[in-house]
Amino acid sequence: MTCQKFAKCLNRRLISEKAKINILRMMYLIREFEIASRKMFKEHQARGEFLGALHNCDGQEAIAASMGAIFRKDDYVFTTFRGHGHSLAKGAEPKKMMAELLGRAAGYSKGRGGSMHMFDPSIGLMGGNGVVGGGLTLAVGAALSAQYRNTDQVCICFFGDGAAATGAFHEALNMAGLWRLPVIYICENNLWAATTPINFGCPIKDISDRAAGYNIPGKSIDGNDVYIVYETLNEAVIKARKGEGATLIECKTYRHHPHCMVMPEHRPKDEKQAWLAKDPISCFENMLLQENILCREEQQKLRKDVRDLVAEAVDYAEKCPLPDVNTLYDYVWA
């Protein structure tokens, strides 16, 4: 999809100007967080410290940021091992996230979880998961709880194309369809499951086709187009709040970096180049400039503010103490 085609979207009127700027700001925050986290990891590695796995989501920001603009604080989000963007968009604090990346006591999992484990139930952030597809069935439980308590809370579960081939995916969608649960399954199909291309592990073109097997609506969309993601997700959230059940949304997208920090690039150069040209942030920036919602000066200021915020978070995390060794056995159940 080119930026021109992007400009033709009609659904731009659905979102207020203020919300559009907030979405762009969130996309910047996610991108700057990811850039800073890689830099921080490399610096620590150079000093001989290994901080664990780091799965970045640069290139997939349109999906998380749209969710953040629609979702309420009391809605639930289950993320994956590639969950920094989802966590920030759900309201997680960059400082506490950076502290968790560095294994500090002030982090979201008290320094015990690292990059894949940002949890904060007080803002509906139900956490990441090192297990591929690990959140799929947990989301059934959260959605069932909302339905049982008769609230209008909605649950979103993010997962990758690789997770769509697990048994948990089919079990979860079966229950979600059967009980008409207020859950939205968002598959971020970035075309690769670690080093496995999508056509090695998936026999169909659109993962959303699987929704029909569970009597829920399914849609495959351009996951780099904020307006399309927002409109599709908004519709699914309205339905779920009204008690009309689950939706499966497949967002076609691409990660800008290798699977994780310790893996070399394995994807074809031309494929990567083509997707970099469809960077969701550049496309959305151009849209807002064309719509006269943003000028270059404001855009640069917005980005700088976010960059400063992330730099502060890194500084804070670096200064935070590691967990006290006397707490080693705390939170361990045997």
Ligand SMILES: Cc1ncc(C[n+]2csc(CCOP(=O)(O)OP(=O)(O)O)c2C)c(N)n1
């Ligand atoms: C149950 C399980 N199997 C295998 C792995 C190893 N693994 C980690 S990430 C990954 C690929 C997942 O791909 P996908 O679901 O498409 O997510 P993406 O990395 O594209 O965001 C695999 C196989 C794991 N963590 N858990």
